[in-house]
Amino acid sequence: MALPPDNTTPSTVRDAAQRDVFLREVDEAVRQDQLEGFMARYGKLLFAVIVIALLAFAGWIYWDHRQTKEREERAEAYVQALDSLQSENLDAAKAKLAPIAAAGASDATVTSARLTLAGIALRQEKKADALKLYAQVAADAKAPQALRDLATVREIGANFDAMKPQDVVDRLKPLAAPGNAWFGVAGEMVGMAYLKQGKQDQAGPLFAAIAKDETVEDGLRSRARQLAAVLGVDAVDDVVDEKGESLIKPAAKATADATAAGE
Structure with missing residues (x-):
């Protein structure tokens, strides 16, 4: 198949190259003018x-x-x-x-x-x-x-x-929760505030929870155990076997409860 004739001549190539160089120079000049204008203004x-x-x-x-x-x-x-x-x-x-x-x-x-x-x-x-x-x-x-x-x-x-008992409860209740670093101390004061209000049904379980919490200081746990027992709430944990059944006989458990109440 015959190729079309190549009409490109050395002069044509030279002219095209000169045009490219000229266009690049114009473009660079425009960019330079823009930069100088920007710097002059800003x-x-x-x-x-x-x-x-x-x-x-x-x-x-x-x-x-x-x-x-x-x-x-x-x-x-x-x-x-x-x-x-x-x-x-x-x-x-x-x-x-x-x-x-x-x-x-x-x-x-x-x-x-x-x-x-x-x-x-x-x-x-x-x-x-x-x-x-x-x-x-x-x-x-x-x-x-x-x-x-x-x-x-x-x-x-x-x-x-x-302080009014309710004010004590309102301010300390957020801290008187199991897992809180101040559960024992804050819980004891909340429990005493409940007693001042005649709310033994709320004080007893709170004292029992403090007594059973091993992270609470021993002296405070002992006081809480006694208060819970006085309020008729069991604060002594059962000992269970692998089946989850209590190993403390009813009589023995009653003795343990009485001991806790008399501490």
Whole structure:
């Protein structure tokens, strides 16, 4: 099959190449003009934005370093305050704790300092000051939740006799649940509040649950067991065999219940 004649000549190729070079030069010139126009119009603004961003980043680095240094200094001062407290030098401990507690932060060290000051106030029979500090920590949404819960428990423990039973229940009931770290302590106070309200049917099972919880401190479990027994609630766990049947005979179980009631 015959091919069509090739009309391409060296001059035609040269002209096409020159046109391509010219078009590229025009395109580059247009791009250069656009860039120069953009820089002329927005160059100063762009430079200002870059400078501001760099200054902001440098400021953040400085602020973060400053914050870290302040936290370390507060932690060291808190340890020194605890040393004074251990030596029964309450005034020296207060003097070291006061600047920490007054810091604007709500981290663990600052919050712990406030709680420690509240404890010192109680020891010095300054109940109003202690309650104010406990309430401050309990209401601080930025403080660690574990320390807020501790503040709530201590505040109510220090003011239990002056509080209405229902107020005690309302504030402590979220903590008086199995699995909560404060189940034993908070549960005991909720149970006592129930007794003040004449709600033995709610107090008894709660004391029994505390008595059976192995994570609760032994002394508290013993008190709860006695209270549950007085209220007629069994707080003694059965011993069962592999079939799940009780190994404690009725008479023996009655003896165990009587023993629990007499502890």
